[in-house]
Amino acid sequence: MIQKFNAFTVIPKYRxxxxxxxxxxxxxxxxxARARKDSSFGSLSRYTVHSEPQLxxxxxxxPFKATIPGSGEVGSVDHRVxxxxxxxxxxxxxxxxxxxGVPSGINSTVRHTFPISIVGDNSLLDAVFSFRLxxxxxxSDGFELTRLAGARARFRVKVHDDRVSRLLILCSVVHxxxxxxxxxxxxxxxxxxxx
Numbered sequence: 001m002i003q004k005f006n007a008f009t010v011i012p013k014y015r016x017x018x019x020x021x022x023x024x025x026x027x028x029x030x031x032x033a034r035a036r037k038d039s040s041f042g043s044l045s046r047y048t049v050h051s052e053p054q055l056x057x058x059x060x061x062x063p064f065k066a067t068i069p070g071s072g073e074v075g076s077v078d079h080r081v082x083x084x085x086x087x088x089x090x091x092x093x094x095x096x097x098x099x100x101g102v103p104s105g106i107n108s109t110v111r112h113t114f115p116i117s118i119v120g121d122n123s124l125l126d127a128v129f130s131f132r133l134x135x136x137x138x139x140s141d142g143f144e145l146t147r148l149a150g151a152r153a154r155f156r157v158k159v160h161d162d163r164v165s166r167l168l169i170l171c172s173v174v175h176x177x178x179x180x181x182x183x184x185x186x187x188x189x190x191x192x193x194x195x
Contacts, residue, residue, distance in 0.1 A: 002033045002166040010155040010173045014186045061171040063178045075168045077175045091135045099142040101133035153183040
């Protein structure tokens with residue numbers, strides 16, 4: 001069950017006919033969970049999330065919401081890019097206060113502030129700088145999501161409030177990967193994918 005992990009790394013794997021986001025914890029070589037769909041990253045198909053070692057079914061994620069069959073929607077994620085000002089990241093989990101993602105650190109703050117957010121090249125910025133968002137509210141210290149520096153996308157998550165759904169955090173990672181970061185492998189695969 002992925003809910004028990006308070007720190008983990010998510011590594012995307014892009015293929016023409018399959019996309020996966022593998023969840024790794026320190027000290028364990030194999031992924032402890034995987035969000036997977038049998039289509040390219042750009043398709044609208046949802047990801048099925050299983051945790052190891054028995055492939056326990058956790059639920060579904062898309063770039064905008066997480067659901068558990070029989071329980072319904074866990075919550076939703078989104079972002080807004082104002083013409084002036086900082087990008088607004090929203091994490092709305094049921095039965096919790098809405099968490100807002102705030103850039104943490106000078107590199108993160110500058111990167112998502114006008115005019116850099118409009119004219120900046122994500123692939124160049126991603127290769128050089130890590131980018132960290134701290135999702136929180138007055139009633140919750142939430143979690144941190146960091147896109148680690150490097151050409152290939154890798155995400156580090158640190159949870160500060162155990163009530164936060166790890167399934168919805170995976171949704172946030174997929175959302176961030178789709179709208180706010182670059183990966184040369186994903187780009188190359190997208191050029192040859194038609195779904």
